[in-house]
Amino acid sequence: MSPHPPIRRAEIIAVGSELLGSVRLDTNSLFVTDRLAALGISVRAKSVVGDDRDDLASIFGAALGRADLIVLTGGLGPTADDLTRDVVAGVLGLPLEEDPAIVEVIERRFARRGLRMPDVNRRQAMVPRGATVLDNPNGTAPGLLIESGPRMIALLPGPPRELQPMVEALCAGPWQERAGRERLFKASLFVTGRGESHVEEIVQPIYSRWAAADPPIETTILASPGMIELHLTLRSDDAADGLRRVQAARDELVAALGADVFGIDGRALEEIVGERLRDRGLTISAAESCTGGLFMSRLTDIPGSSAYVRAGVVVYSNEAKTSLAGVPEALIAEHGAVSEPVALALAQGIRERTGSSVGIGISGIAGPGGATPGKPVGTVAIAMAGPGDLVRTRTVSLPGGRLMVKFQAAQAALDMIRRALT
Amino acid sequence: MSPHPPIRRAEIIAVGSELLGSVRLDTNSLFVTDRLAALGISVRAKSVVGDDRDDLASIFGAALGRADLIVLTGGLGPTADDLTRDVVAGVLGLPLEEDPAIVEVIERRFARRGLRMPDVNRRQAMVPRGATVLDNPNGTAPGLLIESGPRMIALLPGPPRELQPMVEALCAGPWQERAGRERLFKASLFVTGRGESHVEEIVQPIYSRWAAADPPIETTILASPGMIELHLTLRSDDAADGLRRVQAARDELVAALGADVFGIDGRALEEIVGERLRDRGLTISAAESCTGGLFMSRLTDIPGSSAYVRAGVVVYSNEAKTSLAGVPEALIAEHGAVSEPVALALAQGIRERTGSSVGIGISGIAGPGGATPGKPVGTVAIAMAGPGDLVRTRTVSLPGGRLMVKFQAAQAALDMIRRALT
Numbered sequence: 001m002s003p004h005p006p007i008r009r010a011e012i013i014a015v016g017s018e019l020l021g022s023v024r025l026d027t028n029s030l031f032v033t034d035r036l037a038a039l040g041i042s043v044r045a046k047s048v049v050g051d052d053r054d055d056l057a058s059i060f061g062a063a064l065g066r067a068d069l070i071v072l073t074g075g076l077g078p079t080a081d082d083l084t085r086d087v088v089a090g091v092l093g094l095p096l097e098e099d100p101a102i103v104e105v106i107e108r109r110f111a112r113r114g115l116r117m118p119d120v121n122r123r124q125a126m127v128p129r130g131a132t133v134l135d136n137p138n139g140t141a142p143g144l145l146i147e148s149g150p151r152m153i154a155l156l157p158g159p160p161r162e163l164q165p166m167v168e169a170l171c172a173g174p175w176q177e178r179a180g181r182e183r184l185f186k187a188s189l190f191v192t193g194r195g196e197s198h199v200e201e202i203v204q205p206i207y208s209r210w211a212a213a214d215p216p217i218e219t220t221i222l223a224s225p226g227m228i229e230l231h232l233t234l235r236s237d238d239a240a241d242g243l244r245r246v247q248a249a250r251d252e253l254v255a256a257l258g259a260d261v262f263g264i265d266g267r268a269l270e271e272i273v274g275e276r277l278r279d280r281g282l283t284i285s286a287a288e289s290c291t292g293g294l295f296m297s298r299l300t301d302i303p304g305s306s307a308y309v310r311a312g313v314v315v316y317s318n319e320a321k322t323s324l325a326g327v328p329e330a331l332i333a334e335h336g337a338v339s340e341p342v343a344l345a346l347a348q349g350i351r352e353r354t355g356s357s358v359g360i361g362i363s364g365i366a367g368p369g370g371a372t373p374g375k376p377v378g379t380v381a382i383a384m385a386g387p388g389d390l391v392r393t394r395t396v397s398l399p400g401g402r403l404m405v406k407f408q409a410a411q412a413a414l415d416m417i418r419r420a421l422t
Numbered sequence: 423m424s425p426h427p428p429i430r431r432a433e434i435i436a437v438g439s440e441l442l443g444s445v446r447l448d449t450n451s452l453f454v455t456d457r458l459a460a461l462g463i464s465v466r467a468k469s470v471v472g473d474d475r476d477d478l479a480s481i482f483g484a485a486l487g488r489a490d491l492i493v494l495t496g497g498l499g500p501t502a503d504d505l506t507r508d509v510v511a512g513v514l515g516l517p518l519e520e521d522p523a524i525v526e527v528i529e530r531r532f533a534r535r536g537l538r539m540p541d542v543n544r545r546q547a548m549v550p551r552g553a554t555v556l557d558n559p560n561g562t563a564p565g566l567l568i569e570s571g572p573r574m575i576a577l578l579p580g581p582p583r584e585l586q587p588m589v590e591a592l593c594a595g596p597w598q599e600r601a602g603r604e605r606l607f608k609a610s611l612f613v614t615g616r617g618e619s620h621v622e623e624i625v626q627p628i629y630s631r632w633a634a635a636d637p638p639i640e641t642t643i644l645a646s647p648g649m650i651e652l653h654l655t656l657r658s659d660d661a662a663d664g665l666r667r668v669q670a671a672r673d674e675l676v677a678a679l680g681a682d683v684f685g686i687d688g689r690a691l692e693e694i695v696g697e698r699l700r701d702r703g704l705t706i707s708a709a710e711s712c713t714g715g716l717f718m719s720r721l722t723d724i725p726g727s728s729a730y731v732r733a734g735v736v737v738y739s740n741e742a743k744t745s746l747a748g749v750p751e752a753l754i755a756e757h758g759a760v761s762e763p764v765a766l767a768l769a770q771g772i773r774e775r776t777g778s779s780v781g782i783g784i785s786g787i788a789g790p791g792g793a794t795p796g797k798p799v800g801t802v803a804i805a806m807a808g809p810g811d812l813v814r815t816r817t818v819s820l821p822g823g824r825l826m827v828k829f830q831a832a833q834a835a836l837d838m839i840r841r842a843l844t
Contacts, residue, residue: 021455022453023642023644023651023653024642046469048467048468292722293710293717300714300736300738303824310738310739311745312735313736317728320732323733323776353745369726406719406723
């Protein structure tokens with residue numbers, strides 16, 4: 001048992017000038033945050049700093065005054081730019097000493113590829129006195145864990161495939177031992193077919209009640225095109241009760257939002273739809289215009305989708321609608337290509353030609369060109385034919401640019417199937 | 423003219439507990455970084471901090487000691503959680519005063535929607551003494567610009583559509599006036615069909631020469647599946663010379679990398695391919711198996727692609743390969759569905775049936791299932807038929823999971839067209 005109080009407050013510092021541009025992003029902090037949260041440790045702040053000795057010393061020093069656990073990522077490479085080891089040891093007043101065991105491990109790594117270790121890699125064997133060395137099976141830079149009074153400081157390599165196994169090992173070992181008894185419990189649900197403000201209106205009274213509960217349930221609502229995510233978190237030192245409460249809370253939201261909830265476990269809509277099709281032994285084909293193949297591509301993103309996906313056609317031109325999906329020319333002339341009768345003819349045509357249980361037809365205007373009077377950009381007609389005599393048609397008006405219209409139209413088609421097969 | 427030295431070093435602080443989870447990300451800093459870079463102002467560090475008075479005061483106070491310009495985003499809303507105004511004024515020792523002009527603007531905003539301004543919104547009218555108020559056409563929270571000795575501090579709202587116009591206005595006005603004469607010049611090029619280490623080998627000697635030049639040209643190499651990006655930046659106080667030098671550098675790389683360079687201006691491969699097809703008056707169709715429609719979907723992501731995209735078929739099953747693209751059953755039996763002869767038959771079949779100038783055929787194993795002896799997951803056969811007598815076939819072995827295989831297979835097919843039409 002550690003004589004120190006539990007670790008509750010963490011900060012993350014990502015080191016590397018390349019992370020300060022607008023091209024490359026620090027994503028390690030998301031992974032670390034997630035794993036720490038599971039141990040009940042909150043990330044209170046995070047920073048990105050370049051390969052600059054003074055800036056890093058200043059930011060690390062300030063974090064030491066605020067946090068129990070500081071996780072530094074990157075800057076452990078062998079070059080003169082890699083300053084994390086030096087700066088952290090300097091701020092903490094610890095001497096750096098070469099660890100012969102690390103030199104040997106790195107030499108062996110090079111030897112396996114038939115190479116001699118360059119002298120510059122000796123930097124990676126320098127260890128602040130008293131630090132624990134963390135194994136790196138995927139690279140030359142070992143991680144380091146320093147205990148400084150009640151604080152823990154972890155130095156981890158920047159490449160995600162090197163960092164992630166080290167974080168897992170720390171979570172299973174020293175971090176878990178020093179974490180409090182409190183753990184974080186999470187649940188989430190995904191909603192489609194309803195606007196954010198409409199969802200807010202329904203869930204706000206429930207949220208308010210939870211926020212006042214003890215322990216409170218924190219809620220985040222996140223809107224993206226074609227979908228709304230609701231994330232619930234609760235802290236509790238009683239594992240069974242925490243899990244039960246957060247799941248009960250999620251179920252309360254599911255009941256309030258009804259059929260608009262498409263998933264409670266983070267799964268994508270195409271996965272849910274695939275499951276419904278497979279469970280019922282159905283097959284599916286689609287004739288797409290404005291989505292240009294995106295509907296089919298999303299369906300086939302799911303492993304095992306070949307069990308229910310028969311075929312698809314992308315019919316951009318009116319001739320292709322006729323030749324590949326059998327839509328009568330006269331129907332297009334009468335109603336226009338973007339219309340529910342044409343969408344339904346696409347669905348029925350592709351269903352018949354491929355002998356599928358379900359046919360989907362999508363015809364719309366993705367923009368920026370192609371709008372006609374009464375049919376602005378974003379107008380999309382969607383139809384579903386089968387299984388059996390089932391027929392659904394719907395016209396939606398979708399906001400946003402070309403890619404957003406494509407995505408939301410595919411989403412609306414997937415959602416039509418989900419609702420019809422519920 | 424300001425009596426102070428030019429602004430060179432900036433830091434960005436994003437405020438909001440929701441940005442510390444693993445769900446929502448701070449993306450404003452990328453936009454701000456990009457705009458500041460154009461003025462020659464470097465972002466030296468950036469932080470994310472929750473809605474906590476002490477943490478924010480500590481992080482802001484430390485940044486004041488390092489940077490000439492501090493940009494804070496978020497935390498300007500009307501609720502008790504929104505602390506940025508209070509904390510910044512407190513750290514700087516400036517009193518907050520209600521600005522009647524802001525109250526009026528917010529009241530008018532509510533009145534336009536037939537509402538009375540809630541009292542809580544008065545918080546948004548509090549201004550640190552001496553600060554300049556920045557107009558917010560897209561929301562209720564005005565921005566604030568504080569000049570504190572040689573330093574500038576900007577407080578900007580969190581929603582990107584409110585923040586971005588404010589940043590543009592600051593870049594055209596006060597930030598530009600206080601920036602040095604140095605500006606940043608950028609160029610980039612995209613490479614496909616070659617591995618990262620192979621590209622590194624070719625460009626490293628060129629990079630080294632540039633790094634030693636005066637002013638140096640900084641280079642970043644960024645590998646993602648199916649593509650490598652090379653980004654060049656150069657600082658110069660001579661606009662004509664800076665632009666000329668960075669473009670000459672880019673052209674030197676283009677010459678060294680030859681036909682593997684597909685774009686020099688940040689455009690996607692599907693856009694380049696579309697341009698080649700349109701310029702030559704060609705049309706295209708595709709028969710896809712393992713990419714499941716992704717190839718067509720990417721082609722049709724480009725506005726105006728209906729001018730050259732005829733039609734596509736997604737032929738997952740062998741029957742569909744025969745019925746929709748006319749591939750002889752015997753050919754599949756002889757060579758297997760994943761083979762160059764079948765890919766070519768798909769390309770020729772769809773080309774004939776749709777009367778297109780170019781036909782593309784893709785057949786492969788996206789995984790995780792479906793591997794056969796000699797054909798592991800990631801094996802993809804790609805073929806191009808037309809224009810005229812042109813025929814290309816290729817088999818690639820792609821690493822990664824299902825989605826990565828799909829993306830890279832579509833990328834390889836697009837690249838086959840690009841090279842054939844060069």
